[in-house]
Amino acid sequence: MKPGLFASGAFVLVAFMGWQTSRISPITNPTTRISGLDVHDESASGSLLGQFRTNLTAWLWLHADLYLHNGVSLRPITPAEAKSGVTVQGPANDGHENLDSVASVTVIPSKDRDFRGLFGDAEREIAAYKDMHGHNHNDPEQCLPLYRLMTWLDPQFIEGWTTGAMVFARDRSPGGTKRALSFLTEGLGENPESLDIMTEMAYIHLTRKKDYTTAIPWLEKSRALGFSHRQNLSEGDRTALENAYRWLCLCYRDKGEPAMVRQVATEGLTIFPDDNALTRLMEKAGEHSGRNPAEADGPRSRA
Amino acid sequence: MSQAIEVRDLEVGYRAKNGKRVEAVRGLSFDVGAGEVVGFLGPNGAGKSSTLKALMGFVTPTAGDCRIFGLEAGSLAAKARIGYLPEVAMYYPFLTPLETMRLYGELQGLKGKALIDESKDLLALVGLDQAMKKQNRTLSKGMLQRVGIAQSLLGSPELLILDEVTSGLDPVGRKELREILKTKQKEGATLFFSSHELAEVDMLCDRILIIDKGHLIEEREMAGLKEDLRNYTVAYLGDANLLGLTDQWREDAGVRKARFADKDGLIQAIQRIQASGAQIVDVVSQEGSLEDYFIDCIGRAA
Amino acid sequence: MKLRVYRALARGVVLESIRRKDLWVVAILGFLIMMTAGVLGFFGMQGLQVFIKDLAVSVLGGFGTIVAVLTACRMLPDEIRQRTLYPLLSRPISRFDLLVGKLLGAIFVTWIAFLMLSALTAVALLSFHIHFELIMLQYLVCKMLGLAVVCGLGLAFSLYMTPAAAATITFIFAFGSSMMVHALTMGYSGASPVGQVVMKSLNAILPQLSLFDLGSRAANINWAPVPIWVVLFLFGYGLLYIVAMLGVAWVKFWRQPL
Numbered sequence: 001m002k003p004g005l006f007a008s009g010a011f012v013l014v015a016f017m018g019w020q021t022s023r024i025s026p027i028t029n030p031t032t033r034i035s036g037l038d039v040h041d042e043s044a045s046g047s048l049l050g051q052f053r054t055n056l057t058a059w060l061w062l063h064a065d066l067y068l069h070n071g072v073s074l075r076p077i078t079p080a081e082a083k084s085g086v087t088v089q090g091p092a093n094d095g096h097e098n099l100d101s102v103a104s105v106t107v108i109p110s111k112d113r114d115f116r117g118l119f120g121d122a123e124r125e126i127a128a129y130k131d132m133h134g135h136n137h138n139d140p141e142q143c144l145p146l147y148r149l150m151t152w153l154d155p156q157f158i159e160g161w162t163t164g165a166m167v168f169a170r171d172r173s174p175g176g177t178k179r180a181l182s183f184l185t186e187g188l189g190e191n192p193e194s195l196d197i198m199t200e201m202a203y204i205h206l207t208r209k210k211d212y213t214t215a216i217p218w219l220e221k222s223r224a225l226g227f228s229h230r231q232n233l234s235e236g237d238r239t240a241l242e243n244a245y246r247w248l249c250l251c252y253r254d255k256g257e258p259a260m261v262r263q264v265a266t267e268g269l270t271i272f273p274d275d276n277a278l279t280r281l282m283e284k285a286g287e288h289s290g291r292n293p294a295e296a297d298g299p300r301s302r303a
Numbered sequence: 304m305s306q307a308i309e310v311r312d313l314e315v316g317y318r319a320k321n322g323k324r325v326e327a328v329r330g331l332s333f334d335v336g337a338g339e340v341v342g343f344l345g346p347n348g349a350g351k352s353s354t355l356k357a358l359m360g361f362v363t364p365t366a367g368d369c370r371i372f373g374l375e376a377g378s379l380a381a382k383a384r385i386g387y388l389p390e391v392a393m394y395y396p397f398l399t400p401l402e403t404m405r406l407y408g409e410l411q412g413l414k415g416k417a418l419i420d421e422s423k424d425l426l427a428l429v430g431l432d433q434a435m436k437k438q439n440r441t442l443s444k445g446m447l448q449r450v451g452i453a454q455s456l457l458g459s460p461e462l463l464i465l466d467e468v469t470s471g472l473d474p475v476g477r478k479e480l481r482e483i484l485k486t487k488q489k490e491g492a493t494l495f496f497s498s499h500e501l502a503e504v505d506m507l508c509d510r511i512l513i514i515d516k517g518h519l520i521e522e523r524e525m526a527g528l529k530e531d532l533r534n535y536t537v538a539y540l541g542d543a544n545l546l547g548l549t550d551q552w553r554e555d556a557g558v559r560k561a562r563f564a565d566k567d568g569l570i571q572a573i574q575r576i577q578a579s580g581a582q583i584v585d586v587v588s589q590e591g592s593l594e595d596y597f598i599d600c601i602g603r604a605a
Numbered sequence: 606m607k608l609r610v611y612r613a614l615a616r617g618v619v620l621e622s623i624r625r626k627d628l629w630v631v632a633i634l635g636f637l638i639m640m641t642a643g644v645l646g647f648f649g650m651q652g653l654q655v656f657i658k659d660l661a662v663s664v665l666g667g668f669g670t671i672v673a674v675l676t677a678c679r680m681l682p683d684e685i686r687q688r689t690l691y692p693l694l695s696r697p698i699s700r701f702d703l704l705v706g707k708l709l710g711a712i713f714v715t716w717i718a719f720l721m722l723s724a725l726t727a728v729a730l731l732s733f734h735i736h737f738e739l740i741m742l743q744y745l746v747c748k749m750l751g752l753a754v755v756c757g758l759g760l761a762f763s764l765y766m767t768p769a770a771a772a773t774i775t776f777i778f779a780f781g782s783s784m785m786v787h788a789l790t791m792g793y794s795g796a797s798p799v800g801q802v803v804m805k806s807l808n809a810i811l812p813q814l815s816l817f818d819l820g821s822r823a824a825n826i827n828w829a830p831v832p833i834w835v836v837l838f839l840f841g842y843g844l845l846y847i848v849a850m851l852g853v854a855w856v857k858f859w860r861q862p863l
């Protein structure tokens with residue numbers, strides 16, 4: 001009698017958990033997982049301990065940093081270091097400075113900050129080390145295999161798809177653009193509801209091919225999906241949705257449809273009330289209402 | 304006569320898995336003269352292997368002293384004069400007997416063609432000439448024992464310490480081994496070996512040492528022991544008064560047989576039988592059983 | 606005579622390892638991984654160069670370390686368990702000689718595996734039209750030295766604990782050495798004077814295995830070869846550490862009942 005009761009109870013519990021799956025799946029299987037990467041950017045010790053990452057995709061993502069810095073490891077500066085006068089080793093204006101968003105120093109300390117004597121001198125000669133003040137970045141194309149690996153290992157890792165596509169399309173060649181779009185299409189197949197990938201798809205069509213006809217449906221799709229799930233969006237999805245609204249406004253502005261601009265901007269401002277770009281676009285749409293669409297500005301490049 | 308092995312008040316102890324101290328050898332003292340063949344006997348767990356390990360330096364005695372040809376046991380100089388056969392030895396499974404011999408020979412300071420030739424000769428001597436190039440893992444237990452015997456003979460050592468020397472060998476192998484050891488003895492080598500095969504001990508040894516629970520309980524020259532163990536049986540027809548001479552007699556199909564531990568008893572018995580008019584059928588002299596003697600020693604020690 | 610003893614012992618270890626086909630497993634694994642890299646060829650040669658070199662040094666370093674640790678950590682415990690030690694030690698060799706000979710054997714097995722993988726890697730790199738630079742040769746030499754130190758560590762630990770525990774600890778040092786040292790450098794400036802003394806002591810004792818890894822230079826672009834004084838320093842440090850580990854091993858082994 002008792003085993004039967006326990007078994008029935010367990011069955012009921014399992015059934016209840018299954019019924020609740022749709023509510024918990026965004027937590028257990030989110031389409032973006034950048035929160036773990038934030039530790040590397042925000043914490044020096046987290047960055048150091050990151051050598052033992054359990055998530056291989058995150059490890060590859062951080063490994064891409066190494067490629068960009070020609071093998072030199074960087075980590076966030078500690079408050080103690082900042083206080084003691086250690087200066088941040090930031091990037092030069094090489095067009096890729098946006099790749100460095102965190103105040104960093106080299107993991108291997110410079111000679112004046114190193115207590116290890118000969119061991120430290122040897123390490124600075126052995127490892128990839130140099131003074132990274134005003135450093136340049138390697139060609140991001142070197143990182144392409146890593147993005148490919150990331151997306152193979154974890155097809156739900158959205159940033160792998162979007163960043164990889166951006167690197168493909170970086171040279172603005174037809175071949176690069178084609179590869180970028182193909183890459184994003186594959187990513188969308190794995191993540192059919194990814195706002196980020198849809199927005200990125202539209203962005204490439206717009207900036208590389210000036211193809212409004214293809215771009216706008218992607219942006220509309222992103223907008224519709226994002227709006228319907230606006231209460232449950234991840235950080236990455238919110239950013240993508242905000243961009244989608246902005247780009248849609250720009251597209252409709254360029255096509256001389258101010259009414260659509262206002263409609264889209266209004267809707268966007270209900271989710272992102274502090275977005276100055278949407279506010280400006282809506283105001284300008286109100287000003288331009290009735291003017292010749294040919295006099296409107298073309299889409300400005302995001303890069 | 305110089306001593307090949309000198310052991311004085313040897314004590315060897317181990318710490319068992321439960322943390323308790325176990326004394327495997329307690330206050331053991333004995334000598335083995337150069338050129339002697341000495342058998343080292345005892346029941347399982349008596350301390351034989353521990354004694355041999357102490358002689359080889361594999362364990363450090365907790366007390367006492369061991370010397371090999373006057374040198375400290377376990378020293379390099381002492382080991383250079385010893386050929387050792389472990390009780391249960393394995394040899395590198397993926398090496399061949401020839402490669403195994405070469406390895407051990409080089410460690411002994413032998414080298415070159417001389418080493419290879421000697422290795423081949425020894426392997427042929429122990430009956431492994433067909434198997435010397437097969438990997439050890441393909442050999443049977445008996446063949447591995449032969450590899451062990453061969454490696455112990457490398458370099459013609461002055462002292463052979465052999466633990467359970469006939470283990471795993473078939474009767475033919477044991478006979479061949481006896482011949483080898485006899486030859487080594489004639490060449491002047493000293494043999495000190497433990498064995499459970501008392502027949503081998505009987506055939507080979509000049510002297511035996513019996514150990515039990517870590518103590519030496521008996522030490523006998525084989526010649527004297529055999530004489531002491533010899534008994535005599537007289538078979539006769541008829542009646543004779545043998546009271547007071549023996550209590551070991553029986554009747555078998557009308558023939559009476561009486562046994563005597565010594566010759567004097569036999570002679571008196573024969574005189575009485577003849578005096579009584581009985582007919583003597585047979586007089587037999589036979590060696591006693593070493594096994595019975597061994598069991599008797601262990602029993603007395605217990 | 607000593608050299609002959611060491612050579613004989615080392616040869617035994619190498620022969621056993623080769624015939625046990627340990628090294629073939631390493632070669633097959635390395636080959637498979639390099640073939641996997643070829644699948645990414647559709648990115649074009651430009652994008653692949655750093656990645657392929659990075660993969661190559663990672664594979665070489667990783668598998669070399671695995672072979673070193675597993676060979677060194679199992680060696681003596683297996684000898685004791687299987688009793689192959691008795692016929693060896695019955696010869697006129699000291700226990701220290703045995704340790705040196707066995708360690709040399711483990712080092713040679715590791716180096717053979719490493720060089721086999723390096724040869725496969727070289728073929729893979731050439732097929733991707735990646736040219737060899739002096740820094741890559743320096744990487745090979747220094748890595749081999751580092752693997753010898755790992756062997757020494759593994760051998761020493763294997764005498765104090767089970768083979769599995771010894772392997773785990775050795776792996777932690779091998780793969781975590783860099784993290785440990787950098788944690789010290791990061792925390793030094795904020796530590797108390799006593800803490801700083803402790804950190805300096807730890808830095809002196811910890812095996813600086815990351816120093817033997819020139820992988821970050823070899824994989825990336827336009828790094829100059831390391832100066833000769835660095836290579837000599839590594840030789841000296843590596844040798845000293847190996848001798849120290851032999852000493853640690855001998856302290857346990859010399860009176861250990863067998």
